[in-house]
Amino acid sequence: EAAVTQSPRNKVAVTGGKVTLSCNQTNNHNNMYWYRQDTGHGLRLIHYSYGAGSTEKGDIPDGYKASRPSQENFSLILELATPSQTSVYFCASGAGNYAEQFFGPGTRLTVL
Amino acid sequence: GDSVIQMQGQVTLSENDFLFINCTYSTTGYPTLFWYVQYSGEGPQLLLQVTTANNKGSSRGFEATYDKGTTSFHLQKTSVQEIDSAVYYCAMSWTGGYKVVFGSGTRLLVSP
Numbered sequence: 001e002a003a004v005t006q007s008p009r010n011k012v013a014v015t016g017g018k019v020t021l022s023c024n025q026t027n028n029h030n031n032m033y034w035y036r037q038d039t040g041h042g043l044r045l046i047h048y049s050y051g052a053g054s055t056e057k058g059d060i061p062d063g064y065k066a067s068r069p070s071q072e073n074f075s076l077i078l079e080l081a082t083p084s085q086t087s088v089y090f091c092a093s094g095a096g097n098y099a100e101q102f103f104g105p106g107t108r109l110t111v112l
Numbered sequence: 113g114d115s116v117i118q119m120q121g122q123v124t125l126s127e128n129d130f131l132f133i134n135c136t137y138s139t140t141g142y143p144t145l146f147w148y149v150q151y152s153g154e155g156p157q158l159l160l161q162v163t164t165a166n167n168k169g170s171s172r173g174f175e176a177t178y179d180k181g182t183t184s185f186h187l188q189k190t191s192v193q194e195i196d197s198a199v200y201y202c203a204m205s206w207t208g209g210y211k212v213v214f215g216s217g218t219r220l221l222v223s224p
Contacts, residue, residue: 004155033211040121042201042216043156058211090155097205097212098144098163103155 003027006091006104013111019078021107023091031094032074033101034058034066036087043090049074081111114139116185116202118215125222131189133218135176135202138183139209145178145185146203146212156201159187197222 004025013019025032030051035043045058047066055066063085065077078085088108094101116137125131137143144163148156160169165180176187185202202215 035214040216042118043214045211048211056210092155097209100146100158100161101156101212103157105153105155 004091004093004102004104006089006107008107009105010108011110013078013081013109015082015111017081017111019081019109019111021076021078021089021091021109023074023076023104024072025074025091025093025102026072027093027102028071029093029095029102030071031096032068033092033094034064034074034076035090035092036060037090037106038087046076046089083111085109086111114141114204114206114209114213116204116213116215118202118218120218121216122219122221125192125220127193127222127224128191129222131187131192131196131220133187133200133202133220135185135187135215136183137185137202137204139204139206141206141208143178143204143206145176146205147174147176147185147187148201148203148214150199150201150217152198156199159200192220192222194222194224196220 033048034046049068067075091104092101147159149159150156160171162169162178168177199217205212
């Protein structure tokens, strides 16, 4: 069974709309991460969390919010989606910064 | 700042060829270095990890040595197979840091 799952797997949104991407992990890891993947940029960190109730800004947080209501769940929220946020988004969990990160299968988001 | 550089965007080989993917890093802390592999349609997964300078990591026939002198962590494989076709990411965490930074990725295409 996959330890990190994401939903939806594909999403088409309209400019100005609200989008919520969800992530669930069964690894019991404290740390969770949201990345976006774009050609030529690799994986860039948007937000991360050290545990339930905590969220921290990563390298490219503008236009995104995050929520960690429990150990297992970590959401990424786009309040006002823009076409520049069209990308593939990955969630990951890990025991710490020096430890392996376990990635979900990704969500392909298209903002029209 | 703290970063990893992968200059090769794409590498094209034939089966049984030798693979060499270049990665250099920059940090003022003590790094932990990773290679992640991403197969089509999946999230990245850890290939190997090295935490000690001059040590070698190996997995599934791949090897990488953390060379503190040249600040390099190149990935090698003696004989690639078609199933090795994927995107390979060099990544780094470091003492005092809060995250893992990823390189821009190298797409490996292996023809039979």
